[in-house]
Amino acid sequence: MSHYQISKKLKIFNKSCYGLVDLKPNSIEALISDPPYGISYQNNYWDKDLPNKQIWKDCLRALKPGGFGAVFSSVRLMHRLMVDLEDSDFVIKDIMFWAQLNGMPKSRDLSLDIDKELGVQSNKVGTYKYVQGYKKNGAKSYKNRYAKDKLGPSSKLGMMYKGCGLGVKPAYEPIILIQKPIEKNISVAQNIIKYGTGALNIEQTRVPYDQGETKVGHNPHPNGRVAPNILRTEKFNDGFDKFFLIPKVRQYAEDFNVHPTLKPVKLMHHLVKLLTWENQAVLDPFMGSASTGISCLILKRFFYGYELDNDYYKIARKRINNIIQELSIPTLF
Numbered sequence: 451m452s453h454y455q456i457s458k459k460l461k462i463f464n465k466s467c468y469g470l471v472d473l474k475p476n477s478i479e480a481l482i483s484d485p486p487y488g489i490s491y492q493n494n495y496w497d498k499d500l501p502n503k504q505i506w507k508d509c510l511r512a513l514k515p516g517g518f519g520a521v522f523s524s525v526r527l528m529h530r531l532m533v534d535l536e537d538s539d540f541v542i543k544d545i546m547f548w549a550q551l552n553g554m555p556k557s558r559d560l561s562l563d564i565d566k567e568l569g570v571q572s573n574k575v576g577t578y579k580y581v582q583g584y585k586k587n588g589a590k591s592y593k594n595r596y597a598k599d600k601l602g603p604s605s606k607l608g609m610m611y612k613g614c615g616l617g618v619k620p621a622y623e624p625i626i627l628i629q630k631p632i633e634k635n636i637s638v639a640q641n642i643i644k645y646g647t648g649a650l651n652i653e654q655t656r657v658p659y660d661q662g663e664t665k666v667g668h669n670p671h672p673n674g675r676v677a678p679n680i681l682r683t684e685k686f687n688d689g690f691d692k693f694f695l696i697p698k699v700r701q702y703a704e705d706f707n708v709h710p711t712l713k714p715v716k717l718m719h720h721l722v723k724l725l726t727w728e729n730q731a732v733l734d735p736f737m738g739s740a741s742t743g744i745s746c747l748i749l750k751r752f753f754y755g756y757e758l759d760n761d762y763y764k765i766a767r768k769r770i771n772n773i774i775q776e777l778s779i780p781t782l783f
């Protein structure tokens with residue numbers, strides 16, 4: 451176990467988050483995290499199960515009353531995660547959708563399986579380049595390309611099922627917006643005065659109007675619309691682009707960063723700005739390569755992060771050190 455600290459503003463730990471023993475109760479303003487989804491994404495060993503719900507109790511204890519949280523999830527298991535969060539006494543406030551066009555449906559060609567079951571040889575219809583998927587420490591494996599036969603069904607039943615699949619194209623990732631209840635028997639204003647928590651930072655996250663767009667509403671705000679619960683990645687050109695646009699990050703945006711579920715810093719900026727004000731503290735118990743932490747450094751928020759895997763922890767440190775050098779951050783706040 452090791453940890454790394456730049457003064458008291460950023461502290462990251464290379465250990466399991468369970469217990470959050472380093473954090474005092476009621477000391478953190480916001481929780482922003484992308485935990486394991488429990489779907490064995492790309493066979494990653496750490497994604498086999500959802501986190502034990504004990505961690506959400508730990509987070510509740512560390513958060514100040516009224517503190518908000520944004521927790522990424524998957525469409526398949528968000529309901530379980532939401533129950534875990536609710537059972538841990540968080541209030542479910544919303545589900546934001548981070549919409550994107552380049553999600554890949556998980557599927558297989560059942561028509562070929564049918565041929566095989568029936569003992570029929572499928573037809574070769576061409577060749578294609580097969581790229582071996584990501585393995586831990588295996589970014590290089592993307593260079594392993596093989597030529598493979600492209601097959602088509604030959605049985606009657608196989609032909610009937612040609613092109614069928616097991617799922618629809620995933621076009622959004624849910625982000626569950628939660629809140630620790632404000633202190634009992636006081637108002638939201640009193641909670642804000644006492645703890646600095648209880649409200650969302652709508653002013654800093656307004657979405658600017660499109661170029662040339664006439665302002666909307668009777669009394670339009672000069673800085674744009676209130677941020678909606680749909681965050682888009684690609685330009686869809688259907689009118690909805692007014693709301694929000696965040697480009698999806700390349701898997702290996704920086705050559706040393708092989709984290710398979712890297713989140714765009716720009717997306718994290720939006721969440722950090724929405725949930726906190728400058729000099730407030732953000733907790734990410736499942737930080738991976740520290741996209742939340744990078745955003746906090748840039749936006750002058752304090753950050754506490756935990757990462758169990760030593761390789762990812764080293765990547766997080768390297769990213770943080772790069773940003774510190776790039777922006778001379780310790781002198782910034």
Ligand SMILES: C[S@@+](CC[C@H](N)C(=O)[O-])C[C@H]1O[C@@H](n2cnc3c(N)ncnc32)[C@H](O)[C@@H]1O
Binds near residue numbers: 709739756759
């Ligand atoms: C979905 S990834 C986060 C990726 C991150 N959003 C990024 O941009 O790099 C979840 C991370 O949680 C880590 N993890 C899993 N169990 C953990 C635990 N008990 N304590 C700390 N980290 C854990 C995994 O190693 C993985 O890196």
